[in-house]
Amino acid sequence: MAGQVREAGKETLSETITLAPNPKNKCFGCGADNAGGMKLTFEQDNASRRIVGRFVLGERYQGGGGFGHGGIIAVLLDEAMGKVCRFREVRAVTAELTVEYLKPVDVMKEIEVEGRETEMKGRNIFMTGEIRDMAGVVLARSRARFVVIGQK
Secondary structure, three states: OOOEEEEOOEEEEOOEEEEOOEOOOOOOOOEOOOOOOOOOOEEEEOOOOEEEEEEOOOHHHEOOOOEEOHHHHHHHHHHHHHHHHHHHOEEEEEEEEEEEEOOOOEOOOOEEEEEEEEEEEOOEEEEEEEEEEOOOOEEEEEEEEEEEEEEO
16 A cells, blocks of 8 residues: 555555565565565554564474474564554664563464554653464564664
């Protein structure tokens, strides 16, 4: 969906924006210019101020037994929460990230990853994230603190 729509003579964000991998970005998670990267695409839900992605990881990202590698689970959560900074139009970096691995993530089944802001204090933005299966069962949960390093 287009990023901007015209409404009564002013420019406003549309309800949902697709955040496709940027061809000039080398980020492992969301960049398109990284041959070994994940090239993740997310949706920016402006009405709910959340970031959502739906993925099937595939065997490449498994740890053992057909389940997602713990580091990859952390990457998904970090990416979703990091994109939440778009709502404040700031650049921020991850300062702290805690992940609770609640249930194994099957690499061959679709999952949903969501990031949200919980509060901002000074330059610190606090976030939460979840990975759910398509039945809504929470597989992993995270909390993070991002530090603002500049404006966009």
